[in-house]
Amino acid sequence: MLLFSCPNCGPRDETEFHYGGQAHVPYPKDTDAMTDKEWAEFLFYRDNTRGDFAERWVHSTGCRQWFNMLRDTVSYEVKAVYPMGSTSPTPGGQSPAGQFPASTVQTQQKGAQS
Amino acid sequence: MAETAEMANARLQGLRRSPAVHLWEKFEQESVAGSLGVTLREIPFLTMVGVRVDPASETGARIAEVVGGLPERCGEVGGPLAEGEATGTLWLGPEEFLVVGPAHGKGPDLLGRLLEALAGDAGQVVDLSANRTTFELAGHSALAVLEKSCALDLHPRAFTVGTALGTEIGSIPVVLWKLEAERFRIFPRASFADFVGRWLLDGMREFASVEVR
Structure with a gap:
């Protein structure tokens, strides 16, 4: 059993949490201008990183709040826990926004799920 | 005479059934007295x-x-x-x-x-x-009963009197409130009251038998 540190509640069993997939996937700005392929890739294509991976988690049994976590997918080591809306602490800041042309990427707003 | 809102309310109050009322007799029978005592009751x-x-x-x-x-x-x-x-x-x-x-x-x-x-x-x-019902688990062995199936750190050093935490008991989400050193309130959702009630009774059972040394 892993212990995750919820930013609100402190260390709790991993079974109290639910996974929310890759973090920092920006919502496309102009969805009407996207091709079906681009849209499908936004919806379904996610990185499958070996090593540090930024992902979203929700403490569903506790405070029911979302947060981001940087986890090593090999060792399961939790490297960082940081709030929604902030940039990834990985080198280079914001992780994988490269899937979309820069013009379609919405600027992240504070407090928004990212 | 027409039924007033108060009368209707009073009539409805009489019809209410608390979610674990069918276990009250068991709670009373299986509560344990003595130095290893632990009691369970529902507060409806x-x-x-x-x-x-x-x-x-x-x-x-x-x-x-x-x-x-x-x-x-x-x-x-x-x-x-x-x-x-x-x-x-x-x-x-x-x-x-x-x-x-x-x-x-x-x-x-x-x-x-x-x-x-x-x-x-x-x-x-x-x-x-x-939405929820209330169980009260009390007695010298109350902590031991909880520790069997709650992954939280319930040691008095970490879980102090007057603290309430959302957690799982027997994998059922509950809110656990420590009123006194040996008195806990457990708030499971109504539909889980039967399960949590029986689960706690099962956890209490060992304290009713003579300790093996």
Whole structure:
């Protein structure tokens, strides 16, 4: 059993949490201008990183709040826990926004799920 | 004579069944006395009001006034609302609280006063009295019973008197409130009351037999 540190509640069993997939996937700005392929890739294509991976988690049994976590997918080591809306602490800041042309990427707003 | 709202309410009160009422006899029979004692009982029909409000806002301040202070962080309990029966405001999330008051009709109109304090502003006040039921586990072995199936650190050093935490007991989500060193309140949702009640009874059973040395 892993212990995750919820930013609100402190260390709790991993079974109290639910996974929310890759973090920092920006919502496309102009969805009407996207091709079906681009849209499908936004919806379904996610990185499958070996090593540090930024992902979203929700403490569903506790405070029911979302947060981001940087986890090593090999060792399961939790490297960082940081709030929604902030940039990834990985080198280079914001992780994988490269899937979309820069013009379609919405600027992240504070407090928004990212 | 036409039935007034009060009469209808009184009639409905008589028809209510608490979610674990069928286990009350078992609770009494299987409660253990003595140095390893542990007792379990259900406290039916406590008033519970779900409150969602930003505690830093003006609305939050008005609600805090009604309940005697909102808890600020995980584990804290605000209040109490009244003397006697344990009442208070449990922290469920940064903007989510559960106000636990005396049984319906035994105190001031909690829901009405909270709705008045909310005054239609951003937030939520919902009567959740029927959502959860209340178990009280008490006695020298109460902690040992809980420790069998709750992964939280329940050591008195970490889980102090007057703390309430959302957790799982026997993989059922509950809110656990420590009233005294050996007295706990457990709030499972009504549909899980039967399971949690029987689960706790099972955990208590070993303390009824003679200790093997």
